[in-house]
Amino acid sequence: MADSRIRPARHTDGTALAGLDAAVWSPLHAVQPRPEPPYAPFFDAAHPPEQYLVAEDPADGSVLGYVRLGLPTPLDCNRHVRQIQGLAVADRARGRGVGRALLRAACEEARRQGAIRITLRVLGHNAPARALYASEGFAVEGVLPGEFFLHGRYVDDVLMGRALGG
Numbered sequence: 001m002a003d004s005r006i007r008p009a010r011h012t013d014g015t016a017l018a019g020l021d022a023a024v025w026s027p028l029h030a031v032q033p034r035p036e037p038p039y040a041p042f043f044d045a046a047h048p049p050e051q052y053l054v055a056e057d058p059a060d061g062s063v064l065g066y067v068r069l070g071l072p073t074p075l076d077c078n079r080h081v082r083q084i085q086g087l088a089v090a091d092r093a094r095g096r097g098v099g100r101a102l103l104r105a106a107c108e109e110a111r112r113q114g115a116i117r118i119t120l121r122v123l124g125h126n127a128p129a130r131a132l133y134a135s136e137g138f139a140v141e142g143v144l145p146g147e148f149f150l151h152g153r154y155v156d157d158v159l160m161g162r163a164l165g166g
Contacts, residue, residue, distance in 0.1 A: 004064050004098050006105040009052035011043065016063040017054070018042040024088050027151050028126050053105050055089070055098045065089035067102040069109055072119060082110035084120040087129075103136050111164050118164055123148070124156030137162045 009017070018039040025034045043049050047068070055065040068086035072078060084106055089099045110118045120138065122129050138160040146154035 003058070003096050004055040004093065004101060005058050006053055006055050006101055009043075009049040009054045009066065011049055013049065013052075013054055013063060013066075014042040017052070017066055020063055020066070020088055020090055024091065029123055029129065031123070031148055031150065051085075053102060053109060055093070055102055057093075063090070064093040065098045065102055067106045069106045080115055081117045081119060082106075082113065082115040084118065099132055100136065103132065107136075107164060116164055117161060119159065119161035122158050122160060123150075124158050130158065130160075133160050 018035075018041070021042070022035040022037075022039060051068050051070050053067050053069070054063055056062060057064055065088055066086070067084060069082050070085045072081055072083040084103070087099060087102060087106075089102070107118055118138075119141070120133065122133065124130075124143065139162060140158055141161045142159040144157040144159070147157035148155045
């Protein structure tokens with residue numbers, strides 16, 4: 001498996017996570033402009049550390065990646081679903097199973113929270129991410145054609161999800 005340890009995020013991870021977000025920014029997955037220094041605080045009232053799991057290098061404790069797990073809506077009738085609302089892996093950790101470990105940890109955490117389903121959104125042209133999600137049991141459940149206009153072209157928003165069996 002991955003050469004990393006997955007743990008809950010801490011407030012002290014904010015600077016490292018903001019730097020990671022800036023370092024891995026790519027038109028392949030970003031719908032926001034490239035972050036520029038000084039970076040906004042990574043955590044805020046809408047994005048508290050409790051929503052994040054962090055992959056760290058067991059050798060030196062450095063941050064290798066993160067996944068954000070949240071509620072897709074504020075509706076009580078939707079509380080049985082969790083949504084992956086961000087996943088990032090440092091370039092130096094790519095190909096080492098860190099993204100897969102974070103994805104699996106997010107599914108376990110969603111189960112622990114009582115969820116029976118997990119969903120996510122991914123840009124249609126992000127083939128590597130879509131392949132990872134599919135290999136972990138996520139299926140395409142919908143496509144919003146041309147939902148985003150990014151870098152001179154229209155890009156689909158792909159909705160994926162899976163059941164969280166016991």
